[in-house]
Amino acid sequence: MEAGLGWTDDRVALLRRLWEDGQSASKIAAQLGGVTRNAVIGKVHRLGLAGRARGGEEGQVAAPPSKIVEIETAIAVVETQAPEPVAILSHRPAPEFTPPVPAPEPVALQVSQRVTIMDLRESMCRWPLGDPTTPEFRFCGARSITGLPYCTHHAEIAYQPATERKRDRRVASFR
DNA sequence: CCCTGATTCGC
DNA sequence: GCGAATCAGG
Numbered sequence: 001m002e003a004g005l006g007w008t009d010d011r012v013a014l015l016r017r018l019w020e021d022g023q024s025a026s027k028i029a030a031q032l033g034g035v036t037r038n039a040v041i042g043k044v045h046r047l048g049l050a051g052r053a054r055g056g057e058e059g060q061v062a063a064p065p066s067k068i069v070e071i072e073t074a075i076a077v078v079e080t081q082a083p084e085p086v087a088i089l090s091h092r093p094a095p096e097f098t099p100p101v102p103a104p105e106p107v108a109l110q111v112s113q114r115v116t117i118m119d120l121r122e123s124m125c126r127w128p129l130g131d132p133t134t135p136e137f138r139f140c141g142a143r144s145i146t147g148l149p150y151c152t153h154h155a156e157i158a159y160q161p162a163t164e165r166k167r168d169r170r171v172a173s174f175r
Numbered sequence: 176c177c178c179t180g181a182t183t184c185g186c
Numbered sequence: 187g188c189g190a191a192t193c194a195g196g
Contacts, residue, residue, distance in 0.1 A: 025179080
């Protein structure tokens with residue numbers, strides 16, 4: 001599953017916006033998923049956008065990302081990152097984003113930090129928390145398992161064997 | 176040691 | 187075109 005990664009128009013567009021927004025290559029890579037920061041930098045150069053957003057004169061500091069971009073990015077992440085576990089357990093979010101089914105189950109106690117897209121790092125859990133269309137949207141942010149995008153808690157929810165999923169019906173609830 | 180982007184070069 | 191390895195630096 002999850003074929004066709006690579007620089008699709010979508011991903012390139014996202015890359016452009018984030019880079020021009022002053023995001024670091026590593027953060028952009030983490031958000032895109034499936035690519036390293038080297039790949040991002042390489043692509044940036046090939047696209048001819050090397051050198052950050054220069055307002056004109058030197059000493060110009062990149063402006064902080066707008067709220068809109070932050071939210072758009074969050075949505076993009078959910079659409080490009082979450083598909084793996086989400087597509088299996090529930091259904092891919094519709095264009096307008098269909099809120100996940102309410103979770104009647106008390107998925108154990110979780111003490112996560114919750115981080116915004118801005119503070120999300122490669123080693124942090126990328127499990128989406130809440131509604132991406134709201135400013136309150138966050139990612140789990142807990143230490144992720146090496147090699148996986150999620151922490152132990154969310155990895156358990158994300159990667160459930162098809163067979164086991166049948167009897168032990170657990171729903172991906174983004175909480 | 177954490178991070179940053181830049182460049183090279185085999186694929 | 188792509189991106190890992192590497193370089194140079196903060």
